[in-house]
Amino acid sequence: MTRLASANELAEVRERMLAGGNGSRPTISVCGGTGCRVYGSEQVWGAFRQELEAQGANLLLEYDIKVTGCHGFCEKGPLVVIRPQGILYTHVRVQDVPEIVRETILGGRVVERLLYHDPQTGAPIEQEEEVPFYKNQLRLILNLNGQIDPFQIDEYIAAGGYAALARVLAEMTPEQVIAEVRAAGLRGRGGAGFSTATKWELCRRNVLATGSGYIVCNADEGDPGAYMDRSIMEGNPHRVLEGMIIGAYAMGAHQGFVYIRNEYPLAVRHLQRAIDQAREYGLLGKDILGSPFDFNLSIKLGSGAFVCGEETALIASIEGRIGEPRPRPPFPAQSGLWGKPTNINNVKSWSSVPLILANGAGWYASIGTPTSKGTMIFSVVGRINNTGLVEVPMGISLRDLIYRIGGGIPGGRTFKAAQIGGPSGGCIPAEHLDVPVDYESLTSLGAIVGSGGLVVADETTCMVDFARYFMTFTQQESCGKCVPCRIGTRAMLATLERICAGQGQPGDIDYLIELGADIKRSSLCGLGQTAPNPVLSTIRYFRDEYEAHIFDKRCPAGVCKALITYEIDPEKCTGCQLCLRNCTSNAIHGEKKQPHFIDPEVCSRCGICISLCKFDAISVH
Amino acid sequence: MIHLMINHQEYEVPEGRTVLEACREHGIPIPTLCYHPALEPYGGCRLCMVEVTMPGRPPRLVASCVHPCEEGAVIFTDTELVKRSRRMTAELILAGSYNTPEMLALGEELGVKEVRFKLPQENACVLCGLCVRACKEIVGVSAISVIERGIAKKVSTPFQVASSRCISCGTCVLICPTGAFKLEEVAGKHNIEPTESGYRRGYYRVGGELDLHPDFVQDVSSLLKTQPPEEQP
Numbered sequence: 091m092t093r094l095a096s097a098n099e100l101a102e103v104r105e106r107m108l109a110g111g112n113g114s115r116p117t118i119s120v121c122g123g124t125g126c127r128v129y130g131s132e133q134v135w136g137a138f139r140q141e142l143e144a145q146g147a148n149l150l151l152e153y154d155i156k157v158t159g160c161h162g163f164c165e166k167g168p169l170v171v172i173r174p175q176g177i178l179y180t181h182v183r184v185q186d187v188p189e190i191v192r193e194t195i196l197g198g199r200v201v202e203r204l205l206y207h208d209p210q211t212g213a214p215i216e217q218e219e220e221v222p223f224y225k226n227q228l229r230l231i232l233n234l235n236g237q238i239d240p241f242q243i244d245e246y247i248a249a250g251g252y253a254a255l256a257r258v259l260a261e262m263t264p265e266q267v268i269a270e271v272r273a274a275g276l277r278g279r280g281g282a283g284f285s286t287a288t289k290w291e292l293c294r295r296n297v298l299a300t301g302s303g304y305i306v307c308n309a310d311e312g313d314p315g316a317y318m319d320r321s322i323m324e325g326n327p328h329r330v331l332e333g334m335i336i337g338a339y340a341m342g343a344h345q346g347f348v349y350i351r352n353e354y355p356l357a358v359r360h361l362q363r364a365i366d367q368a369r370e371y372g373l374l375g376k377d378i379l380g381s382p383f384d385f386n387l388s389i390k391l392g393s394g395a396f397v398c399g400e401e402t403a404l405i406a407s408i409e410g411r412i413g414e415p416r417p418r419p420p421f422p423a424q425s426g427l428w429g430k431p432t433n434i435n436n437v438k439s440w441s442s443v444p445l446i447l448a449n450g451a452g453w454y455a456s457i458g459t460p461t462s463k464g465t466m467i468f469s470v471v472g473r474i475n476n477t478g479l480v481e482v483p484m485g486i487s488l489r490d491l492i493y494r495i496g497g498g499i500p501g502g503r504t505f506k507a508a509q510i511g512g513p514s515g516g517c518i519p520a521e522h523l524d525v526p527v528d529y530e531s532l533t534s535l536g537a538i539v540g541s542g543g544l545v546v547a548d549e550t551t552c553m554v555d556f557a558r559y560f561m562t563f564t565q566q567e568s569c570g571k572c573v574p575c576r577i578g579t580r581a582m583l584a585t586l587e588r589i590c591a592g593q594g595q596p597g598d599i600d601y602l603i604e605l606g607a608d609i610k611r612s613s614l615c616g617l618g619q620t621a622p623n624p625v626l627s628t629i630r631y632f633r634d635e636y637e638a639h640i641f642d643k644r645c646p647a648g649v650c651k652a653l654i655t656y657e658i659d660p661e662k663c664t665g666c667q668l669c670l671r672n673c674t675s676n677a678i679h680g681e682k683k684q685p686h687f688i689d690p691e692v693c694s695r696c697g698i699c700i701s702l703c704k705f706d707a708i709s710v711h
Numbered sequence: 712m713i714h715l716m717i718n719h720q721e722y723e724v725p726e727g728r729t730v731l732e733a734c735r736e737h738g739i740p741i742p743t744l745c746y747h748p749a750l751e752p753y754g755g756c757r758l759c760m761v762e763v764t765m766p767g768r769p770p771r772l773v774a775s776c777v778h779p780c781e782e783g784a785v786i787f788t789d790t791e792l793v794k795r796s797r798r799m800t801a802e803l804i805l806a807g808s809y810n811t812p813e814m815l816a817l818g819e820e821l822g823v824k825e826v827r828f829k830l831p832q833e834n835a836c837v838l839c840g841l842c843v844r845a846c847k848e849i850v851g852v853s854a855i856s857v858i859e860r861g862i863a864k865k866v867s868t869p870f871q872v873a874s875s876r877c878i879s880c881g882t883c884v885l886i887c888p889t890g891a892f893k894l895e896e897v898a899g900k901h902n903i904e905p906t907e908s909g910y911r912r913g914y915y916r917v918g919g920e921l922d923l924h925p926d927f928v929q930d931v932s933s934l935l936k937t938q939p940p941e942e943q944p
Contacts, residue, residue, distance in 0.1 A: 395860065412857065417754040417777035570838065570857070570864030571755050577803040580862050581828035601827060608799040611772050611792075612757045 093372035096380040097256035100247065107248035114174065116153050118195075119236060120182075121169040123160025123321055124356060130184065131157075131168035137187040145191060153195065159325015159360075161236040162479035163223050166206065171218050171236060178218035179204040209475065209497060226494045228457070229481045230465050231441045235325035240360045243367040246328040252373060254447035255332050258339060259381040264294065267340040271443065273451035275463035280308055280399075280436035281514065281540040282616075283462070283529040289433060290341055293423040296431035297342045303431035305343045306408070307334055307440050309350035309357070310392050310399040313512030314563055316543035318467040318479050319437035323350070323357040326441075327364035331387065333440035335373065336447060338385045341433055346387045349404050351394045362389060396567035400615045401426075401434050403569065414571045415615035436541065438467060458484035462528035466539060468510075470496050472546035473503070482527070489523040492546060503548040507631065511540025513560040513567075514620035516627030517547070536627040538620070552649035553632040554639055558586040560624035568617060575618030578609040582625060592652040594640030599629060648710035651695040655711050660685035662707035669699035669708065715784040730775035730786060731759055739788055741775055742797060742821060744804070744888060745839035750848055752776040753840050757800050758821075762787040772796055798822050804837055811835045811889045830862070835891035838864055842883035842892055850882050866892075 166180035205214040238245040272287030297303035311319040407413040426432020462484035475497030507517040516537035565579040606622030645653040665683040677693040680686030744756035754777040854877035868874040
């Protein structure tokens with residue numbers, strides 16, 4: 091690869107790629123996101139190569155087989171999309187590959203059994219874009235994830251990548267870039283929702299005053315159930331780079347870092363490769379695209395502490411100190427990395443920047459609500475049919491997100507609540523399903539947009555247990571520097587564990603509220619200031635469940651093991667002995683063909699018997 | 712100069728002062744645990760919380776030891792909210808140090824009636840970080856640091872073995888507010904021997920025998936503005 095010395099040379103690369111058929115050639119794109127890889131998509135990819143080769147060598151020349159980034163519909167992985175027809179195949183196994191090649195590639199027919207079937211009507215849906223999961227989304231940041239090979243910078247360029255950067259460097263002043271981001275109304279996607287342009291402006295002013303500064307991409311994603319940042323970096327790392335280079339130009343920084351956790355090896359590899367390629371093309375380094383602007387970027391690996399997603403702890407970690415937050419002020423924009431002005435933005439924020447500069451602030455600002463612009467990516471997990479990554483315009487209702495895109499709750503059960511914003515967020519109950527998903531509306535209900543984790547709970551979820559789970563996480567991840575977070579979260583967790591174990595006492599709820607409010611007010615950093623949110627919001631909306639645990643010693647959802655018993659209905663039990671033979675604690679007794687019974691003293695409440703019983707004879711009380 | 716209101720009274724303080732420094736200079740009491748005038752502020756114990764209102768903004772609690780004095784700030788050091796916050800924080804400190812006399816006294820002073828939660832393991836160390844910072848900033852040695860995270864956090868040496876960098880000066884022991892610090896664990900038993908006066912601290916060995924002059928101990932104590940612990944029999 092040769093250095094690109096001007097915007098024209100970048101355009102030439104693009105034209106060369108398009109002339110070579112990129113984007114229009116027949117393509118088999120296999121999802122290479124972490125989820126699909128776990129399902130075996132790498133083997134599927136290999137099987138396609140083998141099968142095409144076996145069917146005739148020229149087929150391999152005709153067809154591109156691509157391993158792309160995460161397509162988002164993780165529930166149905168491994169995913170394969172055949173282009174240009176746009177046919178989506180779900181749950182593709184190695185043994186399905188010969189049939190796909192024979193029928194679809196050679197025969198031009200569709201393999202119906204591998205298509206997505208509408209759960210309500212059972213009708214097969216052929217086109218990827220017609221599947222409700224995709225159809226109701228607005229995929230701006232994730233749009234190229236299923237289409238380009240993240241290892242090939244040329245494919246990103248062919249799709250229009252780096253054009254925004256070229257235009258910025260050639261035609262715009264840094265002030266104009268910041269003005270454009272301000273007009274777009276972009277707000278920080280890391281959770282707090284602070285105006286990105288204001289942050290940039292402050293940093294730029296300090297960089298100009300002191301002569302140097304840094305920018306950082308915060309890729310220390312760590313919420314339970316959230317993986318959109320990872321998927322962006324795996325599937326389209328160049329968009330993150332492009333956003334960062336534009337940002338660096340706007341702020342006058344010449345060195346940037348991507349702080350990414352070591353547990354994301356695939357994302358690290360893709361990002362490193364992207365950085366290397368960008369450097370070879372002269373998109374990083376000296377005189378980028380022939381302009382006088384220099385910028386370098388390197389990766390800093392984190393060791394997976396959740397608290398290092400907090401700006402000041404992240405800075406400490408990059409500097410090689412203990413990942414502990416420090417009080418602000420001074421803010422990183424005033425004194426950050428090695429005392430220099432530093433701007434830190436989330437992966438999604440950086441990725442939104444090229445979109446804004448390429449399509450104009452007016453276009454971006456037309457998406458979303460008056461105060462929350464653009465799109466937000468949620469990772470929708472938990473008790474929901476379509477687990478996956480979802481990109482939607484700000485302001486979409488939670489109901490649409492969960493039912494139209496998420497496909498509703500499995501097994502016909504009813505929606506109970508959604509925990510939005512990960513362990514720092516709060517839960518939104520069914521009565522607020524029509525709330526628009528934007529910064530202000532969610533905050534008013536005790537949740538936050540946060541980094542976009544969305545965990546769905548249904549009637550079989552115990553909300554006390556649910557809150558206990560998130561508290562376990564924050565308690566483990568507290569850095570321990572300040573007292574309220576270190577000991578307070580432990581005290582809250584101990585109280586919740588006691589309630590779940592049936593040893594709750596009157597006054598526990600008041601204690602949790604009092605303690606939670608105090609931790610929020612007096613903790614040093616965002617981790618402690620938000621840690622009580624899951625508990626406080628579940629108390630706010632599901633106080634009756636807490637009371638049932640404490641006063642009636644009853645778990646209404648049938649989850650907390652100390653408060654439930656398993657019982658066999660003698661009317662229904664046929665004495666087949668299936669449960670008896672499989673009971674892990676030998677708690678089930680009974681003669682063959684006679685009704686069995688469970689000894690509650692011995693029973694460990696593992697639930698295996700319920701899952702095995704063919705006669706629906708076992709129930710939880 | 713910066714002008715601000717503290718407890719309904721106007722004050723003029725030089726630029727660069729923290730709220731705590733300003734209050735102490737004017738005799739306004741604020742309890743602290745991790746603060747020491749000789750050390751960089753840490754903001755960890757959260758006992759020095761005060762209520763700050765900036766014009767046009769809602770009031771909020773901040774740690775006065777690290778919060779700078781800002782022009783036009785309206786500060787209250789003893790509102791009900793402040794007292795409640797300090798009381799709860801003291802209760803949480805007592806959750807781990809429920810038998811430590813100094814902390815019991817602190818709890819009483821701040822109005823803790825009952826300690827509703829206790830950690831299974833009692834520990835006199837309250838992780839104020841004074842020893843770590845003193846070792847780094849005053850002695851310039853950094854033999855100790857905090858290790859682990861969250862509830863497992865503690866003060867220790869690298870790899871939790873006796874430190875070869877420790878000079879057994881005893882500053883950590885002198886500055887510890889609860890007497891939790893065990894110099895033997897840091898310096899290694901072989902580095903600490905009783906002196907003639909029976910004073911076990913402030914003795915170190917580099918190569919051969921070298922007594923640390925008792926004046927040094929006095930100097931360190933005066934620098935730290937605390938009294939040396941009573942001599943042990």
